[in-house]
Amino acid sequence: MLNILVIGSNGQLGAEIRSLSHGYPFQFLFTTRKELDISSLENINQYLNAKKVDVIINCAAYTAVDRAETEEEQANLVNHLAVQSIAKAAQSFDIKLIHVSTDYVFEGIAYQPYLEDALTNPKNIYGKSKAAGERAMCNINPDNSLIIRTSWVYSSFGSNFVKTMLKLGRKNDQLKVIDDQIGSPTYARDLAKAILDILPNLNHTGVEIYHYTNEGVCTWYDFAKSIMEFGDIDCNVLPQLTENYPTPAKRPHFSVMSKYKIKEKFNIEIPYWRDALKECILLLKNEDSA
Numbered sequence: 001m002l003n004i005l006v007i008g009s010n011g012q013l014g015a016e017i018r019s020l021s022h023g024y025p026f027q028f029l030f031t032t033r034k035e036l037d038i039s040s041l042e043n044i045n046q047y048l049n050a051k052k053v054d055v056i057i058n059c060a061a062y063t064a065v066d067r068a069e070t071e072e073e074q075a076n077l078v079n080h081l082a083v084q085s086i087a088k089a090a091q092s093f094d095i096k097l098i099h100v101s102t103d104y105v106f107e108g109i110a111y112q113p114y115l116e117d118a119l120t121n122p123k124n125i126y127g128k129s130k131a132a133g134e135r136a137m138c139n140i141n142p143d144n145s146l147i148i149r150t151s152w153v154y155s156s157f158g159s160n161f162v163k164t165m166l167k168l169g170r171k172n173d174q175l176k177v178i179d180d181q182i183g184s185p186t187y188a189r190d191l192a193k194a195i196l197d198i199l200p201n202l203n204h205t206g207v208e209i210y211h212y213t214n215e216g217v218c219t220w221y222d223f224a225k226s227i228m229e230f231g232d233i234d235c236n237v238l239p240q241l242t243e244n245y246p247t248p249a250k251r252p253h254f255s256v257m258s259k260y261k262i263k264e265k266f267n268i269e270i271p272y273w274r275d276a277l278k279e280c281i282l283l284l285k286n287e288d289s290a
């Protein structure tokens, strides 16, 4: 039976993997920052010396996009240097590594979905730190390893845009939301399932990059409108230009990513973003009324 170590298991993706784990014939080890702080190679090596691990799924990251603009060192430590350490450890212990990255590695000036080998050129510190993590992992190149880029992730666990909009929508009559940044939302549960479904089938040398988001595209404004619709919230969402909604970090205007590679290689079907969103909000409503 495969022994799978899920690092960062208190985050959105990590928590979804944990909640799906019972349906899979694998042995799981889940660590939070308390059990395994990835900011030191020594911690990682010590942990891997003590446990038998076949696959690492790295769900840990520094994800505070605006805060990263003033905490560059911290973002770089977790999203770049720690990934380098995990990749080195994966190579020396002969472990498959599944690492997760982001659409924010792209500049966002494309006019068609980004392919996996498209040039990266991040606009903000978070994106730069994630791109540096990707490069470090590719340089070390542990066998049977994946980088899965995803985008606009939400879940019933943790904090995210969906929960923020539900909260703000219940408190305000109207909200201004950016309508000139285009991307694809991703329900962390769908991504978690895809990762668990494909991991027994990894059989290649070095690192491969794949993209996974829910199907379809939208703006943050469209996303917010759908959140109000499925949340039964009477809040007027007003479209807003990026230039009229200043934030510390710049974000790409277009970060839609092509998913044909992962669909064809692993023969998976990906849910449409509105169907996935409806499912997550239904779960949140049931939790509220429980």
Ligand SMILES: NC(=O)C1=CN([C@@H]2O[C@H](COP(=O)(O)OP(=O)(O)OC[C@H]3O[C@@H](n4cnc5c(N)ncnc54)[C@H](OP(=O)(O)O)[C@@H]3O)[C@@H](O)[C@H]2O)C=CC1
Pocket: 007, 008, 009, 010, 011, 012, 013, 014, 032, 033, 034, 036, 037, 038, 039, 058, 059, 060, 061, 062, 063, 078, 100, 101, 102, 103, 130, 149, 150, 151, 152, 153, 154, 158, 159
């Ligand atoms: N959220 C999003 O919209 C998107 C996320 N991604 C990527 O997907 C992956 C999963 O993201 P998501 O689940 O949303 O992230 P979350 O922010 O929900 O969770 C990240 C987890 O990483 C943990 N962590 C941070 N630093 C360390 C450390 N030094 N050692 C151990 N654990 C640490 C955090 O622990 P603690 O709670 O203690 O801080 C937290 O539990 C990440 O790689 C992210 O970059 C990609 C695209 C979109």
Ligand SMILES: Cc1cn([C@H]2C[C@H](O)[C@@H](COP(=O)(O)OP(=O)(O)O[C@H]3O[C@@H](C)C(=O)[C@@H](O)[C@H]3O)O2)c(=O)[nH]c1=O
Pocket: 063, 064, 065, 066, 102, 103, 104, 150, 151, 152, 153, 160, 161, 164, 175, 176, 177, 178, 181, 220, 240, 245, 247, 251
């Ligand atoms: C709260 C709010 C945000 N916005 C805008 C700001 C921003 O452009 C967009 C999303 O804002 P957020 O700060 O919630 O999301 P952000 O932190 O940019 O989300 C990103 O997180 C990282 C981790 C990723 O990897 C990305 O894929 C992406 O999901 O919505 C509004 O227009 N109105 C609002 O009321």
